[in-house]
Amino acid sequence: MPPVGSRSRIRLRATALATALGALLLAPLPAAQQAEAASTLTNTGFEADGTGTATPSGWSTYSAAGQNSASFTEAGGHSGGYRLSHWSSAAYKVETYQYLTGLTDGTYTLSAWVRSGGGQNSAYLALRNCGSTEQRTDLPVTSSGWIRIVTPITVVGGACTVSISSDANAGNWINVDDLTFTTGTTGLAVKGVDLSALKKSEDLGGTYKSSSGTTGDPVALLKNSGANYGRLKVWVNPADGYNNKARVLATAKRIKAQGMKLLVDFHYSDVWADPGAQTKPAAWSGHSYAQLKTDVHDHTYDVLDALKAQGTTADMVQIGNEINTGMLWPEGSTSNWSQLAGLLKSGISAAKAVSSNTQIALHLANGGDNALYRTWFDNAAAQGVSYDVIALSFYGYWHGALSTLQANIDDISARYGKKVMVAETAYPFRLDSEDAHENIIDLSSELVSGYPASSAGQTAWLRDVMNVVEAVPNGRGLGVIYWEPTWTAVAGNGWDPADPASGNGWENQALFDYDSKLLPAAGVLAHR
Helix, strand or coil, rough: HHHHHHHHHHCCCHHHHHHHHCCCCCCCCHHHHHCCCEECCCCCCCCCCCEECCCCCCEEECCCCCCCHHHHEHHHHHCCCCEEEEEECCCEEEEEEEEECCCCEEEEEEEEEEECCCCEEEEEEEEEEECCCCCEEECCCCCCCCEEECCCCEECCCCCEEEEEEECCCCCEEEEEEEEECCCCCCCCEEEEEEECCCHHHHCCCCCECCCCCCCHHHHHHHHHHHCEEEEEEECCCCCCCCCHHHHHHHHHHHCCCCCEEEEEEECCCCCCCCCCCCCCCCCCCCCHHHHHHHHHHHHHHHHHHHHHHHCCCEEECCCCCCCEECCCCCCECCCCCHHHHHHHHHHHHHHHHHCCEEEEECCCCCCCHHHHHHHHHHHHHCCCCEEEEECCCCHHHHCCHHHHHHHHHHHHHHHEEEEEEEEECCCCCCCCCCCCCCCCCCCHHHHCCCCCCCCHHHHHHHHHHHHHHHCHHEEEEEEEEECCCCCCCCCCCCCCCCCCCCCCCCCHHHECCCCCCCHHHHHHHHC
């Protein structure tokens, strides 16, 4: 929410010394100016001074344009009574910072609870003057709830500046509270892309270009942007012959050839499997529950063993796709958890038989729905289902605010002692369609507040989802996969595998624009 309290009561306390300190943004501080330095972060909850303090105790404020008053404390903290806010009725640039000395060299992580109304040119936490490359974490647009973000750094030379910075337009605001600066580091192991639509797109004439317009291999373009994982869905006997075993094997070779890891996503269907449809493959339609368990085992083993035989062993496997309501209906519905567990165990057993090192992920949609996840994974635990990773789909325009995602993944990672990852997310870079098919998200009213349908909005969304996953405590935030970045508008490559005339409702959420050029959001895949 916007800052509260009368602006006229904001008491400017920034001293000339603090201003001089702040002016040295990237230079070591001279000894005479280190009186403000400390070996530990102080007044981390901004409780020491009450409300209206422009320079909180232990902190310094700097603004080249003399706008120190844009930084102040006020009522309404995350856990205590007060918070730090940046706001002004005019455009402003301001920094609130602490300079730490006497640190033992090594890795550290800054964390803070933040909110932002968005609209700034930039608003971020930074660690600089630390003897290594400056690290920043942008504040997400989170006006409805607090979000914790983290920034890791390697300290060399025993000193580091903790900085909160805003370059903002009139009326833009941020809130920051409850900072910590502790030993240890963070980062994401999985920065992935789902490439399931790629083979069909290319076979039908789809091409892909670098941001400068040079035609290239889209797998290489995404890998060079930072992607280190490729995800491929498997259908049993699809009408168009794509996403079957043979096509998955071919694309897996390309993924592994780029030095990327491989996630195989079993749908156990001939078509899309999701919370609203878990249709059995036609070849299995008349099978008993006992036979379905064998079908799941044999199909899983067959695909994964073939991948292993060609030198592209799966690094991670999803047993089912968005299985909120179970799989292979009706036998595997969540209305019969013992049977669902039996099917899951059959797939897991097959995957582990091919490679004991393959990680097992169980994947649900609605990533902000904590009640759903608790109920589902409590049942999985009660049935003795063994797995390694909780995978979520999280599309903000359907699944809620980023704060709900964070609350859910923080809770379930601790409750079940598992790593968590967002296995699907995406965001539009425009609203209009390139083909004649209406896009899934094509109205401004459908968008997440603060994230426009633009290249910048798409970039910010992926960046902020990654930052939320990185902040999961105890290193349990595994990573993020962008869904179908290569599913551009190519005639014949539509939603329905049985209908070549079906259109594509996804091209405005790809990572290649309508000129087939790589979009800036792909660069976020290079996240630390």
